[in-house]
Amino acid sequence: MAVTGSKCRSCKAPAVIDLPRHNANFCAEHLLQLCRRQMEKAIHDYSMFGPDDRLLVAVSGGKDSLAVWDMLVEAGYHADGFYVGLGIGDYSAESERYVRSFADERGLHLITVDLRDEYGYDIPTASRATKRVPCSSCGMSKRHLFDKAAVDGGYDAVITGHNLDDEAAVLLGNVLHWDVDYLARQRPVLEARDGFPRKAKPLVRLTERETAAWCLLRGIDYLVEECPIAAGNRHLHHKDVLNRIEKESPSSKAAFYLNFIDNMAPVLAGHSAAANGELQGCRRCGAPTTGDVCAFCRLVDTASAHEPVPVELVLGKRGRR
Amino acid sequence: MPGDRTVNHLLDALDLVRESHLVICNGTLVPGDARLAEDDVVEIRPVISGGSH
Numbered sequence: 001m002a003v004t005g006s007k008c009r010s011c012k013a014p015a016v017i018d019l020p021r022h023n024a025n026f027c028a029e030h031l032l033q034l035c036r037r038q039m040e041k042a043i044h045d046y047s048m049f050g051p052d053d054r055l056l057v058a059v060s061g062g063k064d065s066l067a068v069w070d071m072l073v074e075a076g077y078h079a080d081g082f083y084v085g086l087g088i089g090d091y092s093a094e095s096e097r098y099v100r101s102f103a104d105e106r107g108l109h110l111i112t113v114d115l116r117d118e119y120g121y122d123i124p125t126a127s128r129a130t131k132r133v134p135c136s137s138c139g140m141s142k143r144h145l146f147d148k149a150a151v152d153g154g155y156d157a158v159i160t161g162h163n164l165d166d167e168a169a170v171l172l173g174n175v176l177h178w179d180v181d182y183l184a185r186q187r188p189v190l191e192a193r194d195g196f197p198r199k200a201k202p203l204v205r206l207t208e209r210e211t212a213a214w215c216l217l218r219g220i221d222y223l224v225e226e227c228p229i230a231a232g233n234r235h236l237h238h239k240d241v242l243n244r245i246e247k248e249s250p251s252s253k254a255a256f257y258l259n260f261i262d263n264m265a266p267v268l269a270g271h272s273a274a275a276n277g278e279l280q281g282c283r284r285c286g287a288p289t290t291g292d293v294c295a296f297c298r299l300v301d302t303a304s305a306h307e308p309v310p311v312e313l314v315l316g317k318r319g320r321r
Numbered sequence: 322m323p324g325d326r327t328v329n330h331l332l333d334a335l336d337l338v339r340e341s342h343l344v345i346c347n348g349t350l351v352p353g354d355a356r357l358a359e360d361d362v363v364e365i366r367p368v369i370s371g372g373s374h
Binding site for chain 1: 337343367369
């Protein structure tokens with residue numbers, strides 16, 4: 001049995017985790033309390049949604065999406081789940097199994113869509129057909145389907161499990177390129193507009209280490225394995241860089257992102273409004289788009305016409321781990 | 322690994338960043354100063370995830 005000397009900051013019981021950014025250690029009970037308070041603070045401070053809103057949680061089977069679903073339900077919110085089958089070989093089969101188990105064990109409502117069954121393509125095939133990195137067509141497909149499911153189902157907001165590490169890494173990438181349009185759109189909540197549903201990220205004040213600990217302590221079985229075709233992407237590299245900075249200077253990551261939201265997002269708000277542009281309904285599916293046919297419908301056309309591509313062929317290009 | 326050591330020493334020895342990992346000893350989450358014995362069963366769980374946004 002491991003012997004630990006550190007004590008919980010709140011109750012002096014033996015600690016289970018050290019959080020240098022809080023300059024504190026916590027027992028299981030008080031780590032869970034910290035996570036609840038950080039989520040509620042984000043929901044409140046950024047006016048994400050109200051207690052009576054119907055929420056649609058985008059779930060992948062990973063720790064963050066299951067953690068946010070669990071935390072919202074525990075806090076009394078009405079939250080249903082939405083899962084997209086991406087067709088990434090065994091990884092997708094496993095991820096769906098985790099999501100279904102989570103929902104079934106808790107009696108929660110889960111909506112599922114399978115790309116291959118309903119739209120005639122999967123992510124490896126889309127990547128090959130469009131000659132773009134898999135994460136590009138994956139992200140676009142998921143965003144479109146989340147929006148569609150929320151609008152069709154009459155939900156008040158789409159919820160994603162993006163955490164502090166995710167947002168800080170995206171911010172670093174946007175700053176490295178001074179991509180002002182992306183910077184202007186990087187907010188913890190996006191209001192509904194022009195056919196898009198409201199979108200909120202209640203975990204932006206929690207790190208990945210904290211959401212993983214939440215799952216562990218709450219007995220949530222999640223898919224630990226990373227998406228095999230995301231391995232080695234730039235986003236993961238940015239996270240690694242930030243965590244090495246965090247090691248030398250605790251709380252840098254939180255300051256980097258949260259101060260951006262407090263200090264820079266208001267400055268960029270005008271730019272965001274100007275960058276939105278005129279939107280109209282897609283001629284094919286009705287989704288908001290700046291063109292005649294939306295990017296998702298064009299992707300479906302290209303990818304569904306392509307012969308199915310096994311995930312192994314895409315793995316070979318991305319660098320198998 | 323031979324010899325008793327703390328969680329932090331173990332992560333340093335493996336060149337792993339604490340912020341990117343949880344350490345579970347004999348099924349229980351443990352902090353950085355927890356002392357590990359040779360016969361402990363230790364899982365070092367990476368917590369970093371995510372595709373591009």
